[in-house]
Amino acid sequence: MSFYFVQFVTGLSSACSLFLVASGLSIIFGVTRVVNFAHGAFYMLGAYIGYTLTDRLSGVVGFWGAIALGALAVAAIGTLIEMLLLRRIYDAPELFQLLATFGVTLVVEDLVLLIWGPSELLGPRAPGFTGAIDLFGQPFPTYDLLLIALAPLVLAFLWLLFRRTTWGVLVRAATQDREMVAALGVNQKWLFTSVFALGVFLAGLGGALELPREAANHTMDLQVITEALVVVVIGGLGSVPGTFLAAIIVSELNAFGILVFPKISIVLVFLVMAIVLIVRPWGLLGRAEAAARAASGMVLSRWRPLRAEGRLFAVLALAVAALLPLVAGSYLVGVATEVLIFMLYAASLHFLLAGGGLASFGHAAYFGLGSYGAAIALKACGLGMETAIVAGTVLGLVGALVFGWFCVRLSGVYFAMLTLAFAQIAWSIAYQWTDVTGGDNGIIGVWPSAWAASPARFYWLTLALSAGGIALLRAITFSPFGYALRALRDSTLRAETIGIERRRVQWMGFVIAGAFAALAGALYAFLKGSVFPDNISISLSIDGLVMVLLGGVGTVSGGIVGAAIYRSLSIWVISHTDYSKLVLGALIVLLVVLFPKGLVGAFEAWRSVRTLAGLHRQNP
Amino acid sequence: MSVSKLSVAQLDAAYGQAQVLFDVSLEIGAGEAVALLGRNGAGKSTTFRAILGLIARPTGRIVFDGEDISKCPPHEIVRRGLGYVPEDRRIFSDLTVEENLLVGRQPPRPNAPTWTPERLFAIFPNLRELRGRAGARMSGGEQQMLTIARTLMGNPSLLLLDEPSEGLAPRIVEQMIEAIREMKREGLSLLLSEQNLPFARLVAERVYVIEKGAIRFVGTVAEFDAQPDVRHAYLAF
Known part of the structure; x- marks a missing residue:
């Protein structure tokens, strides 16, 4: 019994840092509508900067002074990023800000590696809190008790800040209606900046306060951002008390999950999140969001099926692509195969995101299911490559069928978070169900049948399937079903009143997108000869979003172009530098700032301006 | 019409690629009350939103108190003394009446009446009893009073009132x-949009009629x- 109590108290102490990070994330989202993916990176920076400052300055400002300075330094970095980067893109589509902050995360990860080196750094103990007390016969660190006391204090501080200060009232008003706040004379710029600074300060503080508990390391950013997103969603976006409650729930689930279900401890948290989202879609203490107005002016030029010259171009491009193995070596053919696979993956997400307006943060789930389905069919069931690819696709389709049924009950950010949760569940299963998936060791020896074994032949097979898949997705986009999907995207209410059944249509869209992603995943398994949990990782989901947004959400199939550019670039960068994340992250940030409409979007805008200018010349 | 308070010249505005205002020109003199009349969808609210910079206004010149504000962001325009009361009220429903007023607060200005919550409660007595109540728990009429009071807290010298009588008992x-009328006595200039003709007659001296954005x-x-x-x-009555 006492053991369980100690486990409970340990859970409470973990909740402190999680609450700090998640509340910062929640406050920032509430006002700026930015899902700040870089929040985990700021948390990690808090730990590393805190490490250096406690190491160098403890003699001058003391341990606590150094921790506070560390958090302030992180807040300063965050403020700089907000002013230089986010301010430029607040008007861009919501996902763009996620993309930019993802880029920042990549940059920070490599900078931390450059500055502090690859090894874990164990920070100093807090003076006066180095020992342990006896708790029901079990030793319990006094520092953890301090953290347990700190969390409610921070909650109280935030509550007072938001209830008792003018700034807090403005923040609450802006959370509800920021345009109206501007129309009452409040300068949003500084309100946003100050909110961002506070949120990042909390993340930095959370990271610095973890130092005496666990060593600063390179995976803490992604680990905490995932948990913080879950906490924010369970608690209700924008609700600080909800975040507090959810931080405790999630930490306790982690603490007890390990004991009760050691095999599926990670799944547990996401399962609870999924249940909360289905029962109370806006979180425990959040409130239902007013239906967002349809994004107007996003689509630059009307979506049309390819005309004669477009078709000709596509056929020519295909012909050129088919000739590649005749001139290129097997390395290049391998790279090209990978690019083709990711074009199909991106096209499937593009179909869902641009066509359906459904921003999935967990599209890698279906890619990964495709990979695992194919690998398991081949290795465990002894089926051939051809059947295995079909099996993988079917597994992804079934996964999308099940997960999608839940997801389409939500919309907007909550939809995104639920898709992320399901992807994490799929990832945990792959990671923890070692008997079937091999866990971290993955499944190896997934090679194509003899007839497709050479790089060139496998390339042609991939070309045929990817091009066919992309063509099919386009055909669906311009079918009556595609029109219904797009109608729901543009105006859910109007579409529903003319008899389009939202959930069914969006569910089908979800399943179609999932099936094509799974096909890409199955091909990828055979290209690499192996399958790992990485095939379902968050970063693969985000990669998908990067490719689509890079191509342009307002376009019919910009994702294909985005995938070709991004994937080739990342393969090239990874093979040419040890700091590929730094380069890619900086590149993403740069592209987001320069082309907020995506590359294809920018091209279309440029073309339409030219066309308009041409019209003016003809009829002055 | 004496000194010009607000002068709008050849204003166009568009939502995305759809143009909704065509060459709109308006003049409001200091201390004057002007009504902008028009049907639903005629462009009244859009005119207000364009003056305030809440929607893109690629062309047109907007001069307020002798200064060109057509390139200013909304909050700067409001800080120069141009108050805006939206048609849909847009009360912060999570905030109490007093907190709503706080959001609108701006420093006093020499050419405009200065308002305090106390003075506003004198004009809108209902609000006094509701001061601690959340905006969500108010009737439509109470919300309409609150939205006007909130904007007055910015001590404007000109008030844009979008359909103040809409949906009220x-x-x-x-x-x-x-x-x-009390605001007018205080020397406030007014531009109000209306569909309610008798209401407009009772408060305005001059009339503009807008239809299809012109x-x-x-x-x-x-x-x-x-x-x-x-x-x-041009009007439905």
Whole structure:
């Protein structure tokens, strides 16, 4: 019994840092509508900067002074990023800000590696809190008790800040209606900046306060951002008390999950999140969001099926692509195969995101299911490559069928978070169900049948399937079903009143997108000869979003172009530098700032301006 | 019309690629009350939103108190003393009445009446009893009073009032007329949009009629009354 109590108290102490990070994330989202993916990176920076400052300055400002300075330094970095980067893109589509902050995360990860080196750094103990007390016969660190006391204090501080200060009232008003706040004379710029600074300060503080508990390391950013997103969603976006409650729930689930279900401890948290989202879609203490107005002016030029010259171009491009193995070596053919696979993956997400307006943060789930389905069919069931690819696709389709049924009950950010949760569940299963998936060791020896074994032949097979898949997705986009999907995207209410059944249509869209992603995943398994949990990782989901947004959400199939550019670039960068994340992250940030409409979007805008200018010349 | 307070010249505005305002020009003199009349969808709210910079206004010149504000962001325009009361009220429903007023607060300015919550409660007595209540738990009429009071907290010298009488019970409309007259006595200039002709007649001296995003008539209330065909052509009454 006492053991369980100690486990409970340990859970409470973990909740402190999680609450700090998640509340910062929640406050920032509430006002700026930015899902700040870089929040985990700021948390990690808090730990590393805190490490250096406690190491160098403890003699001058003391341990606590150094921790506070560390958090302030992180807040300063965050403020700089907000002013230089986010301010430029607040008007861009919501996902763009996620993309930019993802880029920042990549940059920070490599900078931390450059500055502090690859090894874990164990920070100093807090003076006066180095020992342990006896708790029901079990030793319990006094520092953890301090953290347990700190969390409610921070909650109280935030509550007072938001209830008792003018700034807090403005923040609450802006959370509800920021345009109206501007129309009452409040300068949003500084309100946003100050909110961002506070949120990042909390993340930095959370990271610095973890130092005496666990060593600063390179995976803490992604680990905490995932948990913080879950906490924010369970608690209700924008609700600080909800975040507090959810931080405790999630930490306790982690603490007890390990004991009760050691095999599926990670799944547990996401399962609870999924249940909360289905029962109370806006979180425990959040409130239902007013239906967002349809994004107007996003689509630059009307979506049309390819005309004669477009078709000709596509056929020519295909012909050129088919000739590649005749001139290129097997390395290049391998790279090209990978690019083709990711074009199909991106096209499937593009179909869902641009066509359906459904921003999935967990599209890698279906890619990964495709990979695992194919690998398991081949290795465990002894089926051939051809059947295995079909099996993988079917597994992804079934996964999308099940997960999608839940997801389409939500919309907007909550939809995104639920898709992320399901992807994490799929990832945990792959990671923890070692008997079937091999866990971290993955499944190896997934090679194509003899007839497709050479790089060139496998390339042609991939070309045929990817091009066919992309063509099919386009055909669906311009079918009556595609029109219904797009109608729901543009105006859910109007579409529903003319008899389009939202959930069914969006569910089908979800399943179609999932099936094509799974096909890409199955091909990828055979290209690499192996399958790992990485095939379902968050970063693969985000990669998908990067490719689509890079191509342009307002376009019919910009994702294909985005995938070709991004994937080739990342393969090239990874093979040419040890700091590929730094380069890619900086590149993403740069592209987001320069082309907020995506590359294809920018091209279309440029073309339409030219066309308009041409019209003016003809009829002055 | 004495000194010009607000002068809008050749204003166009668009939502995305759809143009909704065509060459709108308006003049409001200091201390004057002007009504912008038009049907639903005629472009009244859009005119207000364009003046304030809440929607893109690629062309046109907007001069307020002698200074060009057509490139200014909304909060700067408001800080120069141009108050805006939206049609849909947009009360911060999570905030109490007093907190709503706090959001609107700006420093006093020499050429405009200065308002405090106390003075506003004198004009809108209902709000006094509700001061601690959340905006979500108020009736439509109470919300309409709060939205006007909130904007007055910015001590504007010109007030843009978008359909202040819309959806209100007759008794509340009377209170609203009294409140607007009080603002006029304080020296506030007013531009209000209306569909309710009797209401506009009671508070305004001059009238603009807008239809399909373009101004179709300008004149005094008497001139407007003398031309019933204008009324029949562009208004629903």
